[in-house]
Amino acid sequence: MSLIQFFLLLFFFYAVNRVFFQYRLGDVSVGQFVLWVVVWVGAAVVVLKPNLTSQLAAFVGIGRGADLVVYATMAVLVFAVFRLMARLEKMNKEITVLTRAVALKNEKLKVKS
Amino acid sequence: MLFIILPAYNEAKQIGRVIRDLFQQLEIGKFTVVLVDDGSTDETARIAEEAGAIVLRHVVNRGQGAALETGGVYARAQGADAVVHFDGDGQFNPVDIAGAVERLRKNNFDIVLGSRFLDNRSQIPFLKRWFIFPVSRLINRLFTGLHLTDVHNGFRVLSRVALEKIVITHDGMAHATEILQLVKKYHLRFAEHPIEVRYYKFGQGPLGGIRLVSDLLFRTIISKR
Numbered sequence: 562m563s564l565i566q567f568f569l570l571l572f573f574f575y576a577v578n579r580v581f582f583q584y585r586l587g588d589v590s591v592g593q594f595v596l597w598v599v600v601w602v603g604a605a606v607v608v609l610k611p612n613l614t615s616q617l618a619a620f621v622g623i624g625r626g627a628d629l630v631v632y633a634t635m636a637v638l639v640f641a642v643f644r645l646m647a648r649l650e651k652m653n654k655e656i657t658v659l660t661r662a663v664a665l666k667n668e669k670l671k672v673k674s
Numbered sequence: 675m676l677f678i679i680l681p682a683y684n685e686a687k688q689i690g691r692v693i694r695d696l697f698q699q700l701e702i703g704k705f706t707v708v709l710v711d712d713g714s715t716d717e718t719a720r721i722a723e724e725a726g727a728i729v730l731r732h733v734v735n736r737g738q739g740a741a742l743e744t745g746g747v748y749a750r751a752q753g754a755d756a757v758v759h760f761d762g763d764g765q766f767n768p769v770d771i772a773g774a775v776e777r778l779r780k781n782n783f784d785i786v787l788g789s790r791f792l793d794n795r796s797q798i799p800f801l802k803r804w805f806i807f808p809v810s811r812l813i814n815r816l817f818t819g820l821h822l823t824d825v826h827n828g829f830r831v832l833s834r835v836a837l838e839k840i841v842i843t844h845d846g847m848a849h850a851t852e853i854l855q856l857v858k859k860y861h862l863r864f865a866e867h868p869i870e871v872r873y874y875k876f877g878q879g880p881l882g883g884i885r886l887v888s889d890l891l892f893r894t895i896i897s898k899r
Contacts, residue, residue: 646892657736657845661744664730668748
């Protein structure tokens with residue numbers, strides 16, 4: 562095992578641990594827990610058996626295994642950023658609804674008093 | 675009853691004068707001035723209240739679109755038959771309101787939009803007149819399909835019908851384009867009316883414009899509305 566493999570595996574082990582504890586605390590749902598475990602275990606498998614990605618890369622028509630990992634990671638990250646932005650937009654809207662409700666309620670209280 | 679909605683963010687220096695001018699110079703029968711204080715950190719709310727406005731206070735800053743809609747919700751609930759969108763920074767002339775409201779009521783328009791280009795009272799800065807406005811007009815036309823002589827000056831008079839239809843969901847400056855999109859969508863009867871704009875500060879620069887367009891595009895991508 563090379564040094565980079567060792568450190569990456571250590572990091573993945575730590576990440577799975579974190580997900581597990583967050584799941585125990587109720588911070589992440591069962592679905593998210595399973596998703597993240599699959600992601601980190603998958604990453605560990607790729608690190609342990611780099612040839613697997615090369616075979617997969619050849620199968621889908623990409624030259625090198627590492628390229629496949631980079632492409633796939635970028636696609637997932639871009640999608641994640643888009644999802645985050647959409648969620649942020651929704652949260653912004655909700656904050657506006659709340660702010661408006663407070664403003665209107667305070668005006669009613671002023672009129673009453 | 676007519677409601678004049680003033681969105682304001684840290685306008686303590688001007689807001690008292692703007693509201694007093696409205697009460698002193700506007701001869702249009704009974705009207706209510708609603709100031710939406712958009713999370714100001716200065717004395718805007720207190721000064722506006724002392725000058726005779728009803729003050730709705732956003733606890734945090736949400737943007738001009740959000741502030742106008744808060745005023746709109748209030749006006750709808752109070753049974754407004756028309757509302758005026760006016761600026762809290764003193765750049766509009768209160769005298770223009772009477773003519774615009776009369777135009778709306780006499781001709782049965784749903785919405786009257788202020789335009790700086792229908793007379794020559796507004797001293798428009800060179801850069802704005804020849805570079806920023808032509809681009810903005812084009813973008814506006816692309817997004818709304820309406821042919822207007824002016825864009826985004828913030829002076830509008832809405833009838834009750836328009837007030838019901840135009841629910842602003844864009845919190846930032848893109849609300850101005852959204853309003854025009856809704857005018858088109860609901861086939862509201864609109865007209866432009868000459869107004870004077872006094873330039874104390876530059877307003878929205880090119881960066882603000884880019885932000886506005888990206889807001890519009892992003893919303894188009896993530897939602898179907």
